[in-house]
Amino acid sequence: MVIWQVGMQKNSIVTGALDGISIRSRICLLCATLIMLIFFTVQTLVVFDLCSESMFLLYYAEFGWYCVIAFMPPFFLVVREFLQNKAVVAATLKQKNIYLEHAAKIIRHDMHSGINTYLPRGIKSLKRRISAETIKDLKISSPLQLIEDGLHHAQKVYSGVYEFTNLVKENAVLNKKTCNVKNILEDYLRLTAYKNQVLIKDNLNLEMELNEALFCTAIDNLIRNGLKYNDSPTKWIKIYLKKYKGSTFIIVEDNARGLTQEEFIYLSKPYARKEGQKEEGTGLGLNICIEILKEHGFSIFAEKKTYETGTKLKIKIND
Numbered sequence: 001m002v003i004w005q006v007g008m009q010k011n012s013i014v015t016g017a018l019d020g021i022s023i024r025s026r027i028c029l030l031c032a033t034l035i036m037l038i039f040f041t042v043q044t045l046v047v048f049d050l051c052s053e054s055m056f057l058l059y060y061a062e063f064g065w066y067c068v069i070a071f072m073p074p075f076f077l078v079v080r081e082f083l084q085n086k087a088v089v090a091a092t093l094k095q096k097n098i099y100l101e102h103a104a105k106i107i108r109h110d111m112h113s114g115i116n117t118y119l120p121r122g123i124k125s126l127k128r129r130i131s132a133e134t135i136k137d138l139k140i141s142s143p144l145q146l147i148e149d150g151l152h153h154a155q156k157v158y159s160g161v162y163e164f165t166n167l168v169k170e171n172a173v174l175n176k177k178t179c180n181v182k183n184i185l186e187d188y189l190r191l192t193a194y195k196n197q198v199l200i201k202d203n204l205n206l207e208m209e210l211n212e213a214l215f216c217t218a219i220d221n222l223i224r225n226g227l228k229y230n231d232s233p234t235k236w237i238k239i240y241l242k243k244y245k246g247s248t249f250i251i252v253e254d255n256a257r258g259l260t261q262e263e264f265i266y267l268s269k270p271y272a273r274k275e276g277q278k279e280e281g282t283g284l285g286l287n288i289c290i291e292i293l294k295e296h297g298f299s300i301f302a303e304k305k306t307y308e309t310g311t312k313l314k315i316k317i318n319d
Helices: 023-047 058-131 132-138 141-166 181-189 214-226 261-267 285-295
Strands: 177-180 198-200 207-210 237-244 247-254 299-304 311-316
Touching: 023 058, 023 237, 058 141, 141 214, 177 181, 177 299, 181 198, 181 207, 181 214, 214 237, 214 247, 214 285, 261 299, 285 299
Parallel strands: 198 237
Antiparallel strands: 177 207, 237 247, 247 311, 299 311
16 A cells, blocks of 8 residues: 555645536536436426326426436536546656655665665774774764764664655555564664653563554654643653453553544544644644554554543554
8 A cells, every 4th residue: 555645646636526627517517416306306296196197297208318318418527527637647646656666766775875884884894993092082982972873863764764665666565573562662762852751661562563664653653743732841652552342552642732533533634734733744644654553454543531631542453
């Protein structure tokens, strides 16, 4: 499944029932609808014997044929335009995907050489040539650590981008391996500025089949949302495991403004944002996060806490 292949083409996709249909076709559709309403009204009157025989029954069959014939031209125009629009959208998406696949090729092959080969070798070579005493004398211990941390972060980002671009391929299958959920989340958050605001409880220490890069990206998006849209003086996130009625859930709990299931569903749509929201964003993060969880076979629900601020996002990981 291609997560963002269609979602990114906001202006090209039919997002409503009449989007992409011209005024002429809309008028034709309205006329066709009125014709069929008249037809069914007359039929109802006749079937339930609500009219006199002299008025309708003798001409009913002929009138029915007129209605069907009158219905066909405007409806044909609407269908023709819709199919033409569909062909244009398909051609546009195909062209865009060529660009996307080319960009993916650059990332997967050319950037891989720098991030996962040249830079790590360079750092190892440098550390072999500089003794601990020299590092201490030159006071470059912190800069070297920053370089290593920066490389580690770049490799994590590259890994996520690699997995995203892998899903662009036709008939792509999510690459998964057995991971310890607590360990991979702690490692992912280790170099973030908000690591001290996230509490990962010990009961999350379980083994699961996951795509590490994408799963961590999805959870990280939920974490950042819980911290970003938060007016509390002390912001925090708790991640833990909970079992309820035979099902197992990963809970991402925050003390932010709170989100109902209805609001969550609305904000899960591509580019959806709350009206008057002051925080910047694209409105794509939550949508992509949910699609990643779906790729894993998970489902997610929101529950606004009743007696305090905040939300519990419940990720159902089994049935």
